[in-house]
Amino acid sequence: MIIVQLSGGLGNQMFQYALYLALGAEGREVRIDETTEYGEHERLRHPELREDFGAQLPSYRVATRKEIVALTDSYMDFLSRVRRKLTGRRTKLYAERKPYVFDPAVLGLTEAYLTGCWQSERYFADVRQEVRQAFSTLMFGCTAGKMDRGRALPRKARFALSRSAFTSGAAII
Numbered sequence: 001m002i003i004v005q006l007s008g009g010l011g012n013q014m015f016q017y018a019l020y021l022a023l024g025a026e027g028r029e030v031r032i033d034e035t036t037e038y039g040e041h042e043r044l045r046h047p048e049l050r051e052d053f054g055a056q057l058p059s060y061r062v063a064t065r066k067e068i069v070a071l072t073d074s075y076m077d078f079l080s081r082v083r084r085k086l087t088g089r090r091t092k093l094y095a096e097r098k099p100y101v102f103d104p105a106v107l108g109l110t111e112a113y114l115t116g117c118w119q120s121e122r123y124f125a126d127v128r129q130e131v132r133q134a135f136s137t138l139m140f141g142c143t144a145g146k147m148d149r150g151r152a153l154p155r156k157a158r159f160a161l162s163r164s165a166f167t168s169g170a171a172i173i
Contacts (some may be wrong), residue, residue: 072091
């Protein structure tokens, strides 16, 4: 299983979601962690994908706390804590090495907890059409067969979509 951690603002979350789609298209079991970075009481940042886009965003599978703990070796029982002190953490954490630089090893992983922004179009080049379709549906507000350009989104989301690499050349709406 691979878990992609959501972090940052709306633009970063869009790239993380695109990586989620790319890994899922390759047949991997993928989940999104939308809780670890933001916590339950975070006031400044929060997972904006679900909040801003709601039902228009193609659904994604959210990682459970148990799945996150298993991949990050974060068990809190006494024996696990002692084992970590003696032998170190057995984490599957894979952090982005350099921002904005494609790391081909990411696409070869089968079990990992991915942290980073993954801001390279090369991560999702094979599913470019699916990514564009997911975000253009959001950008143009296509719901129930009606075209309602941008009305379904808050202004901040419309601006982020119009400026992102996903829409490649779309004007600000």
